[in-house]
Amino acid sequence: MNHKIALTVAASLLATTALAQDKSLTVASWGGSYQDAQSKALFEPYEAATGVTVKQESYGGMSDVRLQVTSGQVTLDVVASGSGSAARAGAEGLLEPLDYDVIDVSRFPDSFYSEYCVGGDVFSVVPAYSTETYGDNGPRGWVDFFDTEKFPGSRGYRGTVAGALEPAMMALGVAPEDVYAELDSEEGIERALDKIRELKPNIAVFWTSGAQHAQLMKDGEVDMTTGWNGRFDNAAADGAAVSYNFDQGLLDYDCFAIPKGAPNKDLAMAFIAEISKPEYQDDLPKFITYGPTNGAAYETGEITEEVAASLPSSPANMAVQLPISLEWYAKWEPIAAEMYQEMLTE
Structure with a gap:
């Protein structure tokens, strides 16, 4: 009996592993050096840590999301967006509300997240x-x-x-x-x-x-x-x-949002939660000089004082700027x- 239970548990674990390997998310951003940096600092490490495949696309912004949502043919799970565009899209009913019981924003300034979008970087x-x-x-x-x-x-x-x-x-x-x-x-x-x-x-x-x-x-x-x-x-x-x-x-800040009716909503929420952690955000400045939104990323030791001085979200630089x-x-x-x-x- 115990032997059968063990076999059943082992089979279940194998099935779960296989399912994780089959999972995929479609994430859209803006291409160029920005998306290259996101890919190296966030998307590829997420794949390595979870076994979930991130299918990357470049898109034209919230107009593309509006077209998908209004037509009922949503293919995107997560989109990178400007903060203002996301605020308007959320008010228009184009985005899913984010679950901040899943996404930890305890070290985010209040201005770097909203009901429909959580900050990924500061520029x-x-x-x-x-x-x-x-x-x-x-x-x-x-x-x-x-x-x-x-x-x-x-x-x-x-x-x-x-x-x-x-x-x-x-x-x-x-x-x-x-x-x-x-x-x-x-x-x-x-x-x-x-x-x-x-x-x-x-x-x-x-x-x-x-x-x-x-x-x-x-x-x-x-x-x-x-x-x-x-x-x-x-x-x-x-x-x-x-x-x-x-x-x-x-x-200003760029953020991540989930289109209304995203085919993998729960997985998208978990994806955003994972890449919002400081151990992901502290790598982004290695590839593009945008600052982290998670304040804890400045405390991991990955961002040197010299690099911090070049980032928009460092305290000294924030002090001389106008928040959008x-x-x-x-x-x-x-x-x-x-x-x-x-x-x-x-």
Whole structure:
């Protein structure tokens, strides 16, 4: 009898192991050096630790999720998203609420997770500049970026409204802590747009992806551009003559979300819980200079003081930046996006 029970238990364990090996998740991100870093620091170690296969895709953002959810043909289990996009998608009913009994966010700042999305990394929108053009004396903050007399040269600028209005408002002399109050009306949005209109003759490219703005600097196509700090660091590592600082940077985070009706919802929740642990997050800066959202990742010994100084979420760098307001984007982005597109086509 005991022998039979032992055989049954052994057979059950073998079946469970086989099932784990057959499990797979489909995870979508944005490609380029960012997804490469995620793959090396998060996705591949997760596969090794769990035996679950991560099928990676690159996607176009929440518009792809909306199409899948509204058509009832959801194939994605987990998506990487900007925090603002996830907040809007969650309000629209496109995402599953996250289970924070499963996902441990006890060491996450409150601003780095929400009902529908949990932060995976912290990045900054910064003014980057060509060291061939300006040496070590490039722009510090947005007043300098918009000053074409002090800093002549061509610019790159965001082709969508996300992260585009705040620099213009600070270039008008508005204190960072007052930016969103000043943008809390169509008149305020128009003020920021007018400032971008002034700069527009010097804007050679309105970029639409991280890969694009990094390539602009690698190719020397523009003398300075807005963009995401980690992309510039990777471009510099590839030989680009590019530098930046965090003064008045826009502090934001990317996050992970689960589309409504995901085919493997429970496994997706467990996946997010696993890769949110500090022993995963502390590896991401080895591949791209985005900071961890889990504060415990700074305590594992993997992130040196030198590396921490280059990360957006280190205390010193957070202190000189403006955190993105998800509340403002939830309220104003549809209107602001339409106004922004009108400005682009003038």
